[in-house]
Amino acid sequence: MDFTRTVLVTGGSGFIGSHLVCSLVDRHPDWRIINLDNLDYCCSPRSLESIEDRMNYTFMKGDVCNSQLVDHIFSTENIDVIFHLAAKTHVESSFESPSNFQRVNVEGTRVLLRAAHQARHQPRRFFYVSTDEVYGSSLHKVFDESSPVRPSNPYSATKAAAEFLVRSYWDKYKFPIIITRSNNIYGPRQYTEKVIPRFITLLQTNKKCTIQGTLPKSRHFLFIDDAIDAFLLLLEKGIVGEIYNMGTSCEIPILQLATELIRMVKNVPEVNDWIEFVPDRPQVDLRYPITCEKLQQLGWRAEVTWAEGIRQTVKWYQDNPDFWSDASAN
Numbered sequence: 001m002d003f004t005r006t007v008l009v010t011g012g013s014g015f016i017g018s019h020l021v022c023s024l025v026d027r028h029p030d031w032r033i034i035n036l037d038n039l040d041y042c043c044s045p046r047s048l049e050s051i052e053d054r055m056n057y058t059f060m061k062g063d064v065c066n067s068q069l070v071d072h073i074f075s076t077e078n079i080d081v082i083f084h085l086a087a088k089t090h091v092e093s094s095f096e097s098p099s100n101f102q103r104v105n106v107e108g109t110r111v112l113l114r115a116a117h118q119a120r121h122q123p124r125r126f127f128y129v130s131t132d133e134v135y136g137s138s139l140h141k142v143f144d145e146s147s148p149v150r151p152s153n154p155y156s157a158t159k160a161a162a163e164f165l166v167r168s169y170w171d172k173y174k175f176p177i178i179i180t181r182s183n184n185i186y187g188p189r190q191y192t193e194k195v196i197p198r199f200i201t202l203l204q205t206n207k208k209c210t211i212q213g214t215l216p217k218s219r220h221f222l223f224i225d226d227a228i229d230a231f232l233l234l235l236e237k238g239i240v241g242e243i244y245n246m247g248t249s250c251e252i253p254i255l256q257l258a259t260e261l262i263r264m265v266k267n268v269p270e271v272n273d274w275i276e277f278v279p280d281r282p283q284v285d286l287r288y289p290i291t292c293e294k295l296q297q298l299g300w301r302a303e304v305t306w307a308e309g310i311r312q313t314v315k316w317y318q319d320n321p322d323f324w325s326d327a328s329a330n
């Protein structure tokens with residue numbers, strides 16, 4: 001079959017990547033979707049089982065830092081669009097092994113950019129999926145895309161460094177990049193190290209939700225389906241060379257998150273028995289407020305309410321209690 005477009009998704013076996021790959025494969029049978037992923041500890045082959053036999057899907061196991069492999073992909077495939085999501089993503093781990101984060105997040109991006117830019121068949125879009133954490137934390141100031149970048153942990157520092165690399169290809173070559181900076185994304189299939197699945201799985205195994213420190217930390221949470229819609233909209237309408245914040249007004253204090261999840265998972269009115277406060281990092285980001293007007297001007301709105309998104313998420317973890325324990329046994 002002749003495909004009309006070839007899309008390379010790096011990190012397509014991870015949480016966001018697997019939802020993006022499934023959407024692209026389902027919605028665009030005439031596009032070929034290639035997933036390059038080294039299957040790190042945070043992914044499960046089950047995330048992609050619904051599409052793994054489709055004609056328009058190809059999986060390539062490999063490291064995005066492997067320049068030979070990445071050059072080979074660009075010299076043998078006519079890649080039109082790249083969604084670059086492959087990354088080390090767990091903030092806590094980034095303090096323990098910053099060099100791993102630097103290698104994958106910065107060096108991996110450099111390898112991919114260079115190969116994409118030098119490809120015989122010139123890509124039409126290169127999406128770099130970044131994070132609101134590059135702004136650093138703010139109590140009152142709301143960040144727009146022109147706000148200064150002040151990352152405050154090794155994870156966000158490597159994401160910011162990679163952004164600068166990506167932007168340099170726009171500045172120097174007008175290589176058609178687009179950068180997204182999104183809030184915390186949540187939903188089914190997210191690995192259990194991230195806060196929402198961590199709380200749910202702790203409660204499912206009769207353990208307490210551990211909250212780091214007593215400071216009033218909160219996060220904005222964007223449901224995965226809304227995030228995928230934003231990526232697909234940006235693919236059609238995003239302006240090259242631009243950065244787009246991607247987020248929601250749904251800001252949830254972490255203590256409230258734990259309380260809601262305890263009520264939903266344990267079905268008890270008294271929540272204190274299920275919360276434990278543990279020591280925090282010395283410096284912690286309290287909140288990351290962003291405005292998404294630029295993305296909204298293209299016609300995007302977060303459609304899934306917090307009540308609906310968290311209901312769907314909890315239900316998925318209740319229906320699939322062994323999903324991650326089976327994966328870690330592989």
Ligand SMILES: NC(=O)c1ccc[n+]([C@@H]2O[C@H](COP(=O)([O-])OP(=O)(O)OC[C@H]3O[C@@H](n4cnc5c(N)ncnc54)[C@H](O)[C@@H]3O)[C@@H](O)[C@H]2O)c1
Nearest residue numbers: 011013014015016037038040063064085086087131184185
């Ligand atoms: N989840 C969020 O809330 C959020 C918010 C903003 C931005 N992001 C960004 O979105 C992207 C995806 O995040 P996620 O939550 O799906 O993360 P994830 O940890 O679930 O997935 C990361 C994926 O990258 C792959 N990967 C890691 N190292 C690799 C390597 N060397 N070569 C090839 N593949 C490799 C992993 O196997 C995994 O499939 C990341 O770039 C992250 O920084 C995530």
